[in-house]
Amino acid sequence: AQKITQTQPGMFVQEKEAVTLDCTYDTSDQSYGLFWYKQPSSGEMIFLIYQGSYDEQNATEGRYSLNFQKARKSANLVISASQLGDSAMYFCAMGTQGGSEKLVFGKGTKLTVNP
Amino acid sequence: DAGVTQSPTHLIKTRGQQVTLRCSPKSGHDTVSWYQQALGQGPQFIFQYYEEEERQRGNFPDRFSGHQFPNYSSELNVNALLLGDSALYLCASSFLVGGGETQYFGPGTRLLVL
Numbered sequence: 706a707q708k709i710t711q712t713q714p715g716m717f718v719q720e721k722e723a724v725t726l727d728c729t730y731d732t733s734d735q736s737y738g739l740f741w742y743k744q745p746s747s748g749e750m751i752f753l754i755y756q757g758s759y760d761e762q763n764a765t766e767g768r769y770s771l772n773f774q775k776a777r778k779s780a781n782l783v784i785s786a787s788q789l790g791d792s793a794m795y796f797c798a799m800g801t802q803g804g805s806e807k808l809v810f811g812k813g814t815k816l817t818v819n820p
Numbered sequence: 821d822a823g824v825t826q827s828p829t830h831l832i833k834t835r836g837q838q839v840t841l842r843c844s845p846k847s848g849h850d851t852v853s854w855y856q857q858a859l860g861q862g863p864q865f866i867f868q869y870y871e872e873e874e875r876q877r878g879n880f881p882d883r884f885s886g887h888q889f890p891n892y893s894s895e896l897n898v899n900a901l902l903l904g905d906s907a908l909y910l911c912a913s914s915f916l917v918g919g920g921e922t923q924y925f926g927p928g929t930r931l932l933v934l
Contacts, residue, residue, distance in 0.1 A: 709862075740922065748908055750863070750925035796862050804922040805851060805914035807876050810862030 707732045707799045709811035717817050718787045725772070726782040726814045728797030734758075738804045739780040741771065744794040744813070753795075756780060757802050787818045822847055824913050824926035832932045833901050841896040841929045845913030852894035853923060854886060857908040869894050870916050898931075906933045 708731040718724040730739065741753040756764045756771045764771045772781040784791060794815050800808040825844045833839050845852050851870045855863035865878035869888035888894045892913075898905055908930050912923035 742925070748910075748928040748930070750910060750912070752922055752924060755922055798862075800923075805916045807853070807865045807868065807878065808855075808863070808912075808923060809865070812860075812862050 707734070707737070707809045709797050709799050709809055711797055711811035711814050713814045714812075715815045715817070717819060718784075720789060720818055720820050721786055723783060723785045724787055724816065726784070726795050726797075726816065728780045728782065728811060730778050730780060730797075730799050732799065736802050738800050738802050739771070739773070740798040740800065740804055740808065741769070741780075741782045742796045742798060742810075743791075744796060746793070750796070754782070755804060759802075784816075789818050789820060792816060792818045824911055824924055826909075826911050826926040826929050828929060829927065830930045830932075832934065834934050835901055835903060837901050837933075838897065838899045839901060839931060841898075841909050841911075841931075842893065843896070843911030843913075843926060844893045845911075846924050849913035849915050849924075850892050851914045851916040852888060852892065853912045853914070854894070854896045855910040855912065856880070856905075857910060857928075859907070863910055866896070901933045903933050906931060 737758045739756045742750045754766045770783045794813045796813045798808040798810045853868040854866040857863040868876040872888045883899045908928045910928045911926045914923040
């Protein structure tokens with residue numbers, strides 16, 4: 706069975722600074738995908754970034770990068786130059802390569818960006 | 821390009837009643853998944869529909885059922901509602917064929933069972 710662990714219930718960061726949100730995973734599958742979603746208070750889950758288990762380079766999408774360490778089974782999200790609008794819940798999830806099938810989510814980390 | 825839409829946005833029901841939630845997938849997507857998100861938790865996978873059939877199911881009782889229509893839209897039905905069914909219900913769509921694509925979520929339906 707797949708499992709996602711997010712150990713930081715809440716994180717605080719100053720505007721314009723970088724922040725790292727932790728995610729560790731457990732699976733016996735060789736092929737899998739790792740995802741990060743942002744959930745503002747409105748409730749919608751917004752896709753941020755994807756990393757396939759066979760991808761050799763860390764994924765990047767604008768200010769978001771995924772620090773993928775396969776041996777340690779970690780997939781941390783790094784947000785550079787934080788903005789006030791980044792304040793939200795962030796969820797790490799695991800699924801198949803590509804991500805079209807069942808996703809398993811962690812409990813999330815609440816990020817607060819201070820001015 | 822229309823994203824995933826869900827209706828209604830909010831719903832209040834009483835124990836024992838039945839509810840139907842609706843979802844229209846993102847344009848070009850053929851697969852719909854449903855998730856339940858209780859307060860303070862991450863979403864939990866309920867089931868996924870593709871080609872009008874349920875192809876994957878999470879650990880949810882038979883009170884939870886669904887349907888997918890030829891236009892790829894989907895419904896989630898919950899019978900005999902319990903207080904514990906109060907949650908945010910999220911619909912996600914994706915494209916399954918050819919390796920698949922990341923799931924995109926709708927805004928959710930907030931269900932309150934009294």
